[in-house]
Amino acid sequence: MKHLDDSQYTWLREPAELDAVENCRVFVVGQPGFEALPGSKRFKLELALEEVLVNVVHYAYKDEKGWLELGVHTCPDQGTVCVRIKDGGHPFNPLLKEEPDLTLDIQDRQIGGLGIYLVKNMVDDLEYERRDNMNVATFCVTRDEQE
């Protein structure tokens, strides 16, 4: 993943607004290689994509306008699709995000905090780096051998 250079991804740039989430989803599902994933993996990739993007849109720039870039790398032979999301907002490492308490009942359960937790549990790899004043999150899903 980190060994993959940005040049190995196909990129889309969007304003950091909620409309970008759907545009990015359409971009990813339209990539050759996405359809090669089994349905269970496609949904995990879509979920991780939405969660990371919504996080950028809501929190990366606070009240300022911002941008995000979405890169997709597919490897149909191995059944792998990797997504890289970059933003120029405040530093945020999703790997350090505190995990929500899943045992609380409905009145005590916090609204929010679940998105990153779902990402961590859905993708096969999740990496974060801070470089050139950008947050760079990369995650991949890979077809299981028996699929």
Added chain:
Amino acid sequence: MKIDVSKRKEGALLTVSGRLDAMTSMDFNQACENLLDEGCENIVVDLGALDYISSAGLRSLLVAGKRISADGGNLLLSRLTGMAREVFDISGFSSVFSVYDTVEAAFETLG
């Protein structure tokens, strides 16, 4: 996402199909708010035709559930399958909500 609403004497049935995500979860909450404003105490949600749910969708269910239980009513979920079931299990929401195999089983508990 598409939401169909029907009313029974025990409560309302919300049938949600398609995607419950960051783009559509507001509409779900609005549908619940409308029912509560109309005096409806209990809501059963049929998720059998739900294709996709994200944390924004979970959040909208939690918001609705908190509001309904604070008013003394019940938000019951039914027919959770596939991807939605997996997201519920991972997030612990399977134990936050009462989830029934069928719509009728949910309504029977309200009888």
